[in-house]
Structure formats: structure tokens, C-alpha cells
Amino acid sequence: MEIVIQPTAEAAGELAARVIGDELRAKPDLVLGLATGNTMEAVYARLVRMHRQQGLDFSRCRTFNLDEYVGLSASHRNSYRHYMNHNLFLNVNIDLRNTYLPDGTAADLEAECRDYEQLIAKCGGIDFQLLGVGRAGHLGFNEPVSSLRSRTRVKVLSPVTLAQNGPLFQPPDQMPRRAITMGVGTILESRRCLLLATGEEKADIVAKAVEGPVTSMISATALQMHPRCQVVVDEAAASRLKEADYYRWIFENEPKCRSYPNELSPADTDGRCLSPAVEEVVSRGRMNKN
Numbered sequence: 001m002e003i004v005i006q007p008t009a010e011a012a013g014e015l016a017a018r019v020i021g022d023e024l025r026a027k028p029d030l031v032l033g034l035a036t037g038n039t040m041e042a043v044y045a046r047l048v049r050m051h052r053q054q055g056l057d058f059s060r061c062r063t064f065n066l067d068e069y070v071g072l073s074a075s076h077r078n079s080y081r082h083y084m085n086h087n088l089f090l091n092v093n094i095d096l097r098n099t100y101l102p103d104g105t106a107a108d109l110e111a112e113c114r115d116y117e118q119l120i121a122k123c124g125g126i127d128f129q130l131l132g133v134g135r136a137g138h139l140g141f142n143e144p145v146s147s148l149r150s151r152t153r154v155k156v157l158s159p160v161t162l163a164q165n166g167p168l169f170q171p172p173d174q175m176p177r178r179a180i181t182m183g184v185g186t187i188l189e190s191r192r193c194l195l196l197a198t199g200e201e202k203a204d205i206v207a208k209a210v211e212g213p214v215t216s217m218i219s220a221t222a223l224q225m226h227p228r229c230q231v232v233v234d235e236a237a238a239s240r241l242k243e244a245d246y247y248r249w250i251f252e253n254e255p256k257c258r259s260y261p262n263e264l265s266p267a268d269t270d271g272r273c274l275s276p277a278v279e280e281v282v283s284r285g286r287m288n289k290n
């Protein structure tokens with residue numbers, strides 16, 4: 001894991017958007033896993049700006065969202081399809097036919113989950129997965145005791161999630177009690193992932209996710225098993241990390257880690273940098289020399 005502490009929520013969102021922009025430029029037909037929630041709004045606003053101001057091109061990109069509420073149609077204002085259309089898809093040059101979310105209104109939900117997994121596989125798997133984290137530590141809607149090898153399926157939402165997301169519904173008891181979510185196993189198969197968490201209310205769960213024991217009670221802890229995972233947080237969300245100084249030390253002592261490594265050549269570093277992207281560049285360089 002690579003922990004990146006940014007001074008503000010704004011800077012953290014900006015960094016996440018920059019990383020996605022770099023991925024998309026490097027691979028225009030990127031298979032991009034997306035997340036919803038308040039935290040992501042800043043990322044999507046920046047991606048829209050990058051599209052408008054820098055011509056960031058989404059025309060060949062395919063996207064898969066983590067989850068969708070059971071029973072909400074695409075036009076429902078609380079559906080994640082509605083959220084994605086309005087926060088990102090309709091504001092960039094993506095082909096809507098290449099944007100996938102589970103269909104929470106499907107007559108056969110089990111078949112829908114199976115098909116979703118198959119579609120991800122057919123597109124070659126997820127290259128980059130963007131993740132948020134719920135206050136109780138869920139990724140997508142992988143509620144406590146979600147198997148660490150779980151696949152896309154229907155989950156019953158926990159009381160904590162109902163309390164957290166209920167106020168977004170009018171009235172709150174209109175919130176669906178179930179959702180389709182990618183599984184923890186599905187998420188772990190992404191080639192690279194980035195968890196973004198900001199604000200004091202996420203400080204506890206970030207500390208558990210990064211430094212706590214891996215447990216199915218908190219699906220975010222499973223990211224410790226992901227080979228290429230970045231956790232981007234602001235100071236408030238980092239405030240309960242016991243080893244925050246160590247994570248900062250890495251950046252202070254490895255200045256090249258700070259600017260994301262597109263500009264780096266293998267000769268620029270001796271390989272001590274912990275950034276997975278830098279490690280890849282370095283090992284590619286070593287392979288070329290051998």
C-alpha cells in the first residue's frame with residue numbers, strides 16, 4: 001500500500017483525478033472502475049474540467065461502477081446511474097453505451113450479477129478501480145462479514161449504511177434495503193486501485209483499513225492484500241494513522257514519489273521509491289538491461 005497524505009480534501013481529490021487522467025492518457029481504452037458518494041464529486045468535477053480544458057479523452061474508455069440500489073431505475077434521482085450521468089458521464093465525451101452499472105431493477109437479480117462479472121471479464125478486467133469507503137468500512141456495499149473472495153451479488157444493507165445514506169432519500173425510509181455490489185474478490189482483481197477518503201469522520205476507518213488486521217468485518221482492510229493500492233487522504237482523514245509520520249517520511253526522503261511518475265525514467269531512481277507505478281517503471285528498466 002502507498003499512503004499519500006494531502007493537506008486538504010481539495011488537494012486529495014485533485015490528486016486522485018490527476019492519477020486517473022494519467023491512466024487514461026496512457027491507455028485510452030482504459031477499463032475504469034468507478035465509485036459514488038460525496039467524496040467522489042470533487043474527483044468527477046476535476047475530471048470534467050480536465051476534459052474541457054485539457055481535452056482529456058474518454059471516447060474509448062469503458063467504466064464499471066461498484067454498486068447500485070435494488071429497485072431504483074436509472075431515472076430515480078437517488079440511483080447511482082443518475083449520480084454518474086450527472087456528475088460525470090453527460091459532461092465528458094464518453095459513449096454512454098460503454099458505461100456499466102448493475103441494473104437494480106432486473107427481474108432476475110442473480111443473473112444480473114453473474115452477467116456483470118462476465119461483462120467485466122469480457123472487457124479484459126478492471127485496469128483501475130476508484131474507491132471510497134463508508135463510515136463502517138465498506139467498499140461498494142460490501143457490508144460487515146462480506147467474504148473477502150466475494151463476487152458481484154445482492155447484499156442486505158446494514159443499519160449503519162441505512163443511517164448514513166438514508167438522509168439522501170426523501171423521506172429517508174424510502175432508501176432501498178438491498179443493493180447489488182461488486183464483491184471484495186472482484187475489487188481485489190483490479191490491476192490498480194485508489195481509495196480516496198477525506199474528512200475527520202473517515203479518520204477511524206482509514207486507520208483500521210490501513211493499519212488494522214484484515215477482517216471481513218471491514219471490507220476496506222482487504223486492500224492490504226492488493227498488489228497496487230494507493231490510499232489518498234487529507235490531513236483530517238489521516239489524523240488517526242499511527243504511522244502517519246512514516247508515510248510522510250517516505251515522501252520527504254523520496255521526493256520523486258511526490259510528482260506522479262509519468263516523467264520518471266528508470267535511470268532517475270535506484271528503485272527505493274515505494275510508489276507501485278515507479279516500481280513498475282524501475283523493474284521494466286531492469287528487465288530491459290538484463
Ligand code: GLP
Pocket residue numbers: 035036037038039040066067131132133134135138139140141161165
Ligand atoms: C456509499 C457507496 C460507497 C461509498 C460510500 C462513501 O455507501 N456505496 O461506495 O464509498 O457511499 O460515501 P461518501 O463519500 O459520501 O462518504
